[in-house]
Amino acid sequence: MVKEEMGKTFLDVMKDKGYNVREYVDLKDYTSLQIGGPARFFSEPYHIEEIKELITTAKELQIPFFVLGNGSNVLVSDHGFDGLIIVTKTNMNTIEVSGTHIKASAGAMLKDVCVRAYEESLTGLEFAYGIPATVGGAVYMNAGAYGGEIKDVLLKCTYLSEDGEIHTMYKDELNFSYRHSYFSDNKDIVLEAEFALDIGKPESIKEIMDDLLNRRKTKQPLEYPSAGSTFKRPEGNYASALIEQSGLKGFQHKNAMVSDKHAGFVINHNQASFGEFIELIEIVKEVVKTKTGYELECEVRIIGEVKDSHNK
Template identity: 45%
Template sequence: MEKSKLHELFKDKSFGEILFDEPMKNHTSFKIGGPADIMIIPNREDDITKSIKFCRENNIRYFVMGNGTNLLVKDTGIRGVVIKISNGFDNIEIQGDKVICQSGALLSKVAKKALKNSLTGFEFASGIPGTIGGAITMNAGAYGGEMKDIVVKVRVLDKNNRVVEFSNEEMDFRYRGSKVVDQGLVVLGAEFKLKNGDFSQIKERMEDLTERRVSKQPLELPSGGSTFKRPEGHFAGKLIEDAGLRGVRFGDAQVSEKHCGFIVNRGEATFEQVLTLIRTIQKIVYDKFNVILEPEIKIIGDD
């Protein structure tokens, strides 16, 4: 659909905040990406369900994102609609040992709320820079924990515009995947079951994990997090380092000197520079070790 017609269609809609020609670099941790024709930032569940239903009924392409922490967007941007579920749709409730969150809630905020209520089990996710929706979608994990370990049920919008709930078992959680990916679902919220614990021990565990992340990961520079999935029997960062690629760069896109599993933006990196670096890493690692590195970051956008 032509951009002018798209803008006209959304001019008077009330799906939350609506932005036109919004630069995606302002919404991704990589700080890379051209404009989205339309960006919707919903405040209520109704905003999400109605906007997606409207897009489906009018055959408008749409993409649902969270905090943009694992996205690499083309410099030409995204045609159609981007629905950003983050601030504004981020309520967190504690009910005994259960935590009930809207999908836009940041993992770090959920972890802090769990700590405040002396609930343990969420510490592993305290430093993951994403939202509940993104974490559920990809079964996010770190330091021995994964979403599947603590999820009770997930509330989603399905392909038929119905709001339904799935249990943990029904979610088909696996390494960096779930039923959300398989069926094109949209996460609206989730319920977690934690355990009562000792405040000081939970706090100490979170501080320890934070220190490990800060000391080992290039958090001081924009990136999309871990660039590649962990290949079976290997670690992506170690393979990249052993291939002699530490610090290699194309323009402002660079293999982090602090952790080779990350590609960082040294300033004004472009999509093409990052993509060239990704492909170069994949080819050299495959040539040297016969291991295929699969991107963990999601590459989106239109030419």
């Protein structure tokens, strides 16, 4: 637990530097699952210097921190987060085009980068149009869809490392694999990404973007809060197919449910708690293991203790 005097010092230091840090902000308002208790400290920085200051001070005072993009791949405990949550999407979202390259801040929404690419007749990012991610979250996760992944279009990435220094790494150094990047293994923070695209025809770029978005609307339960695919694709199979095969499509557990439209999505059906959601994830894993032999792994990042869920 953050010590009272450390918390007070943190707020004082930030106030003295002119940075706004809020307290006890409900994280369910910042996650696509609409689940999650309060963040002890909450900041929406405007620039890199501010992030640097937040992190350095938090570390000095032993306050844990977590960077949130669009919150579309996180499940937050009902107890919230006893530390500092830094949200990038609110104020760090510039997008700049130079020739066939697009540079975007970590908090820019991927869909806005895609629209900008289309406006500039640049092709390559169409696959990402419907992914509800920030650039930072998409790089962290190596987000992908319809045969494309972020690594296919990324040129380089600027980030704040744990030692408080700003570095740039090129794609080949970023250790990308399926839903994994260099950033998945440390606390470094993506600040900016540069994408290298090709010149294309605006009509065909638009046609592909519209088609992929329509496919999502038809196949995914976008009318319910979710975090997209709850589980990673296991080697040689699909999580949704295994869940369906195990008879769990449409299975409801308290207020959480395996979507009856797309079995890969566990949805917040009716104001589910963290505990209910975790319980359903555990049920799905167990049944799928028994019926198919596959061990499903969560794609969603869990913030909080799974043991907290058992008190709910």
